[in-house]
Amino acid sequence: MVLSRPFVEYLIWGWDNLPRTVLMYYANFISSPEGYFHTVACNADEFRNTTVNHDLHYIAWDNPPMQHPHLLTLADWDGMLASAAPFARKFRRDDPVLDRIDADLLSRAPGMLAPGGWCVGEVPAAGANRTGGDDPCAVVGNAAYVRPGPGAARLKRLVTSLLSEENFRPKQCKVAVVEQHIPAKKVEEHIPSEKVEDHH
Incomplete structure (x- = not known):
């Protein structure tokens, strides 16, 4: 793994606390160095698109x-x-x-x-x-x-x-999109009343 100077400075200073949080999470892993840097890079907006997926x-x-x-x-x-x-x-x-x-x-x-x-x-x-x-x-x-x-x-x-x-951008860190499933009964509560139509 090759780490850039700006990324190492981010790991040290951790201005948004992500590096420290991930470090505490990995403290109980046997091979934490194998996942720590990757996890921080892929979850920091500033560095997500700077990764090359190959070791x-x-x-x-x-x-x-x-x-x-x-x-x-x-x-x-x-x-x-x-x-x-x-x-x-x-x-x-x-x-x-x-x-x-x-x-x-x-x-x-x-x-x-x-x-x-x-x-x-x-x-x-x-x-x-x-x-x-x-x-x-x-x-x-x-x-x-x-x-x-x-x-x-x-x-x-x-x-x-x-x-x-064909190899660079498609193989970089992916942002997981989590969809919220709102029960049908509650949907009306999230839509302004003038836009709700009665289909009964």
Whole structure:
């Protein structure tokens, strides 16, 4: 979840008391962070239309769904890549798919950082077999330099899709409209007498 500065200020100052009320409501939940921010954003008029309905995670569920997502393995590789999501969950500790993510997506050798634009050394191409050697990030260059890789292109494709006309507005928070059903006998009490017609 990405929170904007104005939304975080609203959470802190809570000028209409909604953030505090929702926080008290969620105080007794096991996983309150999973619902708190969404609930506040979708119920605050100022922020309702600023939401994007996607958590940028690739999550695979068993069929029928269990309490937790299924543990991702190498068998899920193609689905993870096709989703273009920058994050995924859940993984078993030391699963081989984590090594493949390091090697093929991050160009990261064991025990080294994932190289970025700020690395002065030569960064091998994604997918190159890296088993050690010189750390390209041992010497830091311009820390503000960004060098987009293939992952950036996938993320751009995902964000463009999320903000498209067919995905953005229709998938934002919905305002529930509650209709009041007034018994027929009482309807006349709510209509000015000159407008009530007798149909007997």
